[in-house]
């Protein structure tokens with residue numbers, strides 16, 4: 001089993017570094033949001049403040065390294081680089097699926113980044129579908145304890161599993177099991193997708209089940225039907241995956257839909273986030289925290305300094321966008337009227353029952 005997971009994790013990283021793994025003709029929808037430049041911003045750039053809070057800890061900027069990896073040799077270096085850079089920049093950092101940690105000690109080190117990231121929030125990760133394959137609250141708590149995590153995020157990845165050779169396909173009756181995990185763990189439990197998006201209706205079900213935050217992980221960035229298509233040795237699945245090139249709810253639509261139903265849920269924008277301008281746009285439609293996955297991957301294979309440099313650029317871009325419209329902090333950005341959002345009212349209407 002360990003060999004299987006190790007190999008799969010390594011293939012995921014390699015394909016995400018070298019191949020086209022974005023959906024075809026799919027975007028986040030954020031290009032439908034435009035800022036209205038303010039020629040007289042009346043603020044000092046140096047006063048722009050990106051500080052935020054997440055999982056009861058302060059962040060220097062409202063950013064999260066989204067779940068990527070763990071459970072292989074290559075993953076150990078990547079996670080340590082991500083952890084050290086997150087600590088330096090004051091970002092939250094998520095681990096990839098921590099299932100391998102329960103199954104073997106072989107690559108334990110790849111999940112243990114508390115030493116690199118002593119102060120920032122660390123989020124452990126597990127596929128929600130595993131709750132139908134022998135894992136429950138006890139194992140989930142073990143994962144949190146071993147990784148010294150501040151939270152566990154469960155991922156929903158039905159279509160990835162459907163394309164994956166030997167994927168786990170029984171997604172029946174997961175909601176009550178998710179509820180049990182949220183109830184039992186001694187840390188907050190969130191739920192994310194992996195790039196096909198969570199809309200307002202599903203977010204509402206999860207919130208009613210006791211979930212502490214939603215990470216929409218919408219479409220427009222890495223497509224996991226594409227990644228698994230490239231890995232698959234099953235010609236039928238490979239061909240069928242082709243029809244899912246542009247599947248998924250764009251990140252922007254997810255954010256509008258979730259925020260219009262759940263005005264107070266802590267909301268993470270992720271899926272195709274590339275720049276600080278994307279991040280600033282996401283905040284105007286209700287995101288609290290912005291998550292980046294593949295945008296950080298290449299640098300994470302190099303060094304913690306390389307990751308910190310990409311992070312620095314994202315922060316600078318966000319500050320420049322805020323300067324461009326004349327807002328000093330995230331609260332002002334959230335409430336700005338210097339933004340045009342195409343299709344917002346349509347998505348809000350679709351979220352009403």
Ligand SMILES: Cc1cc2nc3c(=O)[nH]c(=O)nc-3n(C[C@H](O)[C@H](O)[C@H](O)COP(=O)(O)O)c2cc1C
Pocket residue numbers: 012013016066067068069095096097125154155192193194195217220221222270271272273291292293294295297
């Ligand atoms: C190499 C790689 C591995 C990933 N592994 C996981 C994982 O183990 N668990 C998870 O919840 N998401 C995983 N993801 C999905 C990301 O967290 C994210 O939801 C998705 O890639 C969309 O974001 P992006 O467009 O910024 O890449 C992975 C992404 C990448 C690039």
